[in-house]
Amino acid sequence: MAVEAPVIHEMGHAIKRKEDPRFIQGHGNYVDDIKLPGMLHLDFVRSTYAHAKITRINAEKALAHPGVLAVVTGKDLEAAGLAWMPTLMNDKQMVLPTDTVVYQGQEVAGVVAEDRYAAADGVALVEVEYESLPVVVDPRKALEPGAPVVRPDKNTNAVFHWEAGDKQAVDKTFKEADVVVKQDLYYPRIHVSYMETIGCVAQFDSIAGKLTMWMTTQAPHAVRTVASLVTHIPENKIRIVSPDIGGGFGGKVYVYPGYVVAAVASIKTGRPVKYINDRSEDHQSTAFGRDWYMTAELAAKRDGRILGLRINTTSDHGAFFGDANPSKFPAGLFSICTGSYDMKAAYAEVNGAHTNKPPGGITYRCSFRVTEAAYAIERIVDILAHKLNMDPAELRKKNFVPADKFPYKSALGWSYDSGNYQAAMDKALKKIGYAELRKEQEEKRKRGELMGIGISSFTEIVGAGPANTFDILGLKMFDSCEIRIHPTGTAIARFGTKSQGQGHETTYAQIISEELGLPVDAITVEEGDTDTAPYGLGTYASRSTPTAGAAAAMASRKIQAKAKKIAAYLLEAREEDLVWERGKFFVKGSPDKAKTIQDIAFAAYTNHPPDLEAGLEAVHYYNPPNMTFPFGTYVCVVDIDRGTGEVKVRRFLAVDDCGNIINPLIVEGQIHGALAMGFGTAFMEEIKYDSDGNQLGGNFMDYLIPTAVETPRWETDKTVTPSPHHPFGAKGVGESATVGSPAAYVNAVVDALSHLGVTHVDMPLHPWRVWQILKDKGVAL
Amino acid sequence: MNMSRHHISVTVNGNKREADVDSRTLLVHFIRETLGLTGTHIGCDTSNCGACTVILDGKAVKSCTILAVQAEGKEMLTVEGLAKDGKLHPVQEGFWEKHGLQCGFCTPGMLMTSYWLLQKNPNPTEEEIRRGISGNLCRCTGYVKIVEAVQYAAQKMRQPEAPVPAR
Ligand code: FES
Numbered sequence: 001m002a003v004e005a006p007v008i009h010e011m012g013h014a015i016k017r018k019e020d021p022r023f024i025q026g027h028g029n030y031v032d033d034i035k036l037p038g039m040l041h042l043d044f045v046r047s048t049y050a051h052a053k054i055t056r057i058n059a060e061k062a063l064a065h066p067g068v069l070a071v072v073t074g075k076d077l078e079a080a081g082l083a084w085m086p087t088l089m090n091d092k093q094m095v096l097p098t099d100t101v102v103y104q105g106q107e108v109a110g111v112v113a114e115d116r117y118a119a120a121d122g123v124a125l126v127e128v129e130y131e132s133l134p135v136v137v138d139p140r141k142a143l144e145p146g147a148p149v150v151r152p153d154k155n156t157n158a159v160f161h162w163e164a165g166d167k168q169a170v171d172k173t174f175k176e177a178d179v180v181v182k183q184d185l186y187y188p189r190i191h192v193s194y195m196e197t198i199g200c201v202a203q204f205d206s207i208a209g210k211l212t213m214w215m216t217t218q219a220p221h222a223v224r225t226v227a228s229l230v231t232h233i234p235e236n237k238i239r240i241v242s243p244d245i246g247g248g249f250g251g252k253v254y255v256y257p258g259y260v261v262a263a264v265a266s267i268k269t270g271r272p273v274k275y276i277n278d279r280s281e282d283h284q285s286t287a288f289g290r291d292w293y294m295t296a297e298l299a300a301k302r303d304g305r306i307l308g309l310r311i312n313t314t315s316d317h318g319a320f321f322g323d324a325n326p327s328k329f330p331a332g333l334f335s336i337c338t339g340s341y342d343m344k345a346a347y348a349e350v351n352g353a354h355t356n357k358p359p360g361g362i363t364y365r366c367s368f369r370v371t372e373a374a375y376a377i378e379r380i381v382d383i384l385a386h387k388l389n390m391d392p393a394e395l396r397k398k399n400f401v402p403a404d405k406f407p408y409k410s411a412l413g414w415s416y417d418s419g420n421y422q423a424a425m426d427k428a429l430k431k432i433g434y435a436e437l438r439k440e441q442e443e444k445r446k447r448g449e450l451m452g453i454g455i456s457s458f459t460e461i462v463g464a465g466p467a468n469t470f471d472i473l474g475l476k477m478f479d480s481c482e483i484r485i486h487p488t489g490t491a492i493a494r495f496g497t498k499s500q501g502q503g504h505e506t507t508y509a510q511i512i513s514e515e516l517g518l519p520v521d522a523i524t525v526e527e528g529d530t531d532t533a534p535y536g537l538g539t540y541a542s543r544s545t546p547t548a549g550a551a552a553a554m555a556s557r558k559i560q561a562k563a564k565k566i567a568a569y570l571l572e573a574r575e576e577d578l579v580w581e582r583g584k585f586f587v588k589g590s591p592d593k594a595k596t597i598q599d600i601a602f603a604a605y606t607n608h609p610p611d612l613e614a615g616l617e618a619v620h621y622y623n624p625p626n627m628t629f630p631f632g633t634y635v636c637v638v639d640i641d642r643g644t645g646e647v648k649v650r651r652f653l654a655v656d657d658c659g660n661i662i663n664p665l666i667v668e669g670q671i672h673g674a675l676a677m678g679f680g681t682a683f684m685e686e687i688k689y690d691s692d693g694n695q696l697g698g699n700f701m702d703y704l705i706p707t708a709v710e711t712p713r714w715e716t717d718k719t720v721t722p723s724p725h726h727p728f729g730a731k732g733v734g735e736s737a738t739v740g741s742p743a744a745y746v747n748a749v750v751d752a753l754s755h756l757g758v759t760h761v762d763m764p765l766h767p768w769r770v771w772q773i774l775k776d777k778g779v780a781l
Numbered sequence: 782m783n784m785s786r787h788h789i790s791v792t793v794n795g796n797k798r799e800a801d802v803d804s805r806t807l808l809v810h811f812i813r814e815t816l817g818l819t820g821t822h823i824g825c826d827t828s829n830c831g832a833c834t835v836i837l838d839g840k841a842v843k844s845c846t847i848l849a850v851q852a853e854g855k856e857m858l859t860v861e862g863l864a865k866d867g868k869l870h871p872v873q874e875g876f877w878e879k880h881g882l883q884c885g886f887c888t889p890g891m892l893m894t895s896y897w898l899l900q901k902n903p904n905p906t907e908e909e910i911r912r913g914i915s916g917n918l919c920r921c922t923g924y925v926k927i928v929e930a931v932q933y934a935a936q937k938m939r940q941p942e943a944p945v946p947a948r
């Protein structure tokens with residue numbers, strides 16, 4: 001019977017996403033869409049003070065309000081041993097305060113009611129009396145002697161001291177240098193602002209003794225294990241489900257106090273409890289990104305050859321040290337700060353501080369502090385170029401790690417897997433017309449017009465990670481895939497990761513298609529339910545393709561190995577005589593008598609070799625041998641309005657290299673989105689606090705994120721330098737553009753102003769800030 | 782809290798729906814919780830994000846900024862009503878074809894705003910599309926692919942009879 005070969009859509013096809021039909025028809029299933037019989041609503045009374053003693057909580061009026069069932073305070077939780085919970089960085093965090101609040105917006109009491117309106121009424125009726133305490137919001141001040149101490153349970157604001165590199169060797173390079181540049185760089189505090197705020201539905205089944213939590217989490221398995229350790233509920237009696245998630249970007253790795261209170265409320269009431277943050281609550285209390293004060297110094301020869309790098313940092317972690325880092329990396333992967341440049345020596349130091357601000361730090365697509373590192377090196381290299389009066393592209397080329405030096409051991413100890421930085425830059429400069437742009441700039445300058453060109457040639461580090469280096473609270477950072485092929489040749493594949501919009505249902509299916517020759521449409525991908533998915537550490541820091549994607553390939557290869565045995569049996573041949581061509585085995589020389597993967601799947605359940613187990617499935621826990629190191633060159637062209645200080649990004653070209661690409665459409669989408677986030681960082685976003693710790697920018701009126709009007713039409717291109725250690729040569733890509741782009745924007749703006757003597761401007765470069773510089777320099781219109 | 786209950790009747794995606802609501806009930810909560818149409822989302826509390834956008838009497842509105850009682854007697858279209866007879870509306874097709882969505886949370890609002898935009902202006906320029914959707918925030922896509930999705934839909938709607946390529 002002649003059967004038309006199925007369309008497989010393996011790796012490299014820009015196919016439409018499998019997950020989209022439900023989203024475009026309003027049938028996504030986000031946490032707030034879950035409605036269970038008898039479900040209650042939880043809402044929070046939040047602290048109006050940044051630092052205060054709670055002298056009284058009076059819930060009488062709230063409890064008298066129709067529909068309000070309970071008001072939960074820190075004292076109630078203390079009785080259950082749950083007033084505090086562990087953080088991912090071996091610190092602890094208040095679930096609800098027993099006597100002191102430590103930041104504005106902190107949860108003070110939970111109100112449980114029949115519906116969300118009654119819960120909100122209850123919140124307004126709870127009376128809390130505070131006695132204010134002195135506040136510190138600047139981490140540099142927090143580390144000074146005599147600063148107010150943030151934590152009631154600690155006697156210092158110092159969180160950690162971390163350093164990397166050879167200090168003496170670096171000092172030596174600074175002595176040998178012809179030229180030294182130094183710059184303070186503040187990377188502002190920002191909020192990821194996923195479109196869906198955090199929330200959960202907790203349901204305790206008292207008969208089964210089982211707690212089910214549907215929640216906005218990027219790492220459901222880790223949450224389950226930690227929840228079991230903290231509550232002593234057996235781990236098989238906890239089920240964490242991440243349904244569809246409306247963007248995470250790192251902000252949904254954290255376990256927030258509201259989740260714990262919702263679980264307690266469900267256990268106590270015996271009814272399901274829903275908790276969903278309002279946007280302003282979310283902004284004021286959930287994890288932030290950055291807030292990193294750096295001083296970067298570069299030592300170089302007169303010809304531009306970089307000798308050494310030194311970066312000293314004070315970092316703000318808010319009231320609790322709860323960054324979502326691998327536990328042994330308090331400063332994340334900041335030691336990637338030598339970037340794309342070959343240099344003898346480097347030294348980096350970070351001193352973390354508590355302040356009266358919400359905890360967090362690893363969010364906003366930062367790849368564990370790689371964003372800060374890339375920004376520092378890409379900015380300071382530009383400053384050096386300016387000082388040497390060299391073209392910033394030339395200076396970069398002169399210092400790139402050469403393509404023939406990979407695998408490359410960086411001054412701070414990373415082993416870069418592969419790269420060709422020069423190729424990416426050449427492509428970018430050619431495509432954007434760099435030489436012509438420089439000419440245009442020169443002419444415009446003569447006419448008094450402000451135009452700038454900014455370059456960033458970043459190196460990323462993603463895919464944590466080798467399990468002996470990377471863990472979260474001891475849980476090794478491998479990831480997993482389990483594939484089951486059904487008798488009729490379709491399959492289900494489950495993963496330990498969790499998409500928040502990255503398109504895993506499509507990408508993972510394409511990997512399995514590539515390896516097994518099953519059509520993409522025949523493969524169902526599932527993630528996020530801890531009762532069914534194999535254990536994994538979740539999706540963040542661009543790790544899904546490097547880890548779980550690799551696991552999909554490895555599990556497929558196990559299946560292929562078994563399929564070969566079955567094929568040999570069916571074809572009455574020896575295994576070593578069989579040839580695999582995507583989707584089928586045949587005896588060498590007889591391709592017309594092939595057994596397809598579908599034939600083999602059927603045989604696996606109906607006619608398998610007698611000495612072989614039935615079934616066709618495999619699971620693989622993938623432990624990557626190394627990180628992957630994506631890279632690229634970005635070029636940004638800006639024009640500045642001398643009347644308003646407004647910066648118009650005229651062009652933005654991103655040339656990315658993330659190794660072999662699974663779905664070009666999805667990769668492009670990831671890059672576009674991250675470029676827009678980088679744009680927000682560079683030009684619009686900042687969470688500020690006044691000296692009393694009041695948050696300025698706690699909602700979408702005051703905290704601006706980019707709309708379609710400000711953002712440019714992104715241009716993208718690629719080079720392909722496969723990862724040598726990844727099963728199919730891929731690297732991560734989700735965060736490349738948030739890591740690489742901020743420096744490109746800032747470099748462009750500074751470049752536009754450099755002839756006026758401007759060497760640096762801190763982000764965000766909003767019109768007011770830029771206009772003030774124009775005014776200072778006497779060029780404002 | 783003093784409030785009264787009101788009986789309202791709204792035509793939703795072509796069907797008449799009736800319910801008793803509190804005077805303070807927001808339209809978006811009526812849609813999501815009373816009608817059970819959870820495609821319409823809530824992304825903010827300051828009328829900035831547009832995730833809640835629906836079409837009310839032919840006009841795109843932010844349903845978080847309107848009371849349910851204000852919908853009394855009106856006709857409403859939500860994302861669930863866009864596809865007809867098992868066929869996607871061209872804006873839905875455009876978003877799918879052009880990768881105009883990632884997490885999908887902003888998508889229903891984006892679709893409804895795009896739908897309205899194309900009713901008013903069947904042949905918008907890129908600039909007009911960008912302005913037209915500027916009341917809708919998307920944190921995932923960087924907007925370029927949304928713009929392309931709307932362009933695709935505009936093209937498709939202007940030439941409804943254009944033969945659909947077999948592949
Ligand atoms: S929910 Fe944000 S505008 Fe309506």
Ligand code: FES
Binds near residue numbers: 246881883
């Ligand atoms: S697709 Fe995620 S917010 Fe637009």
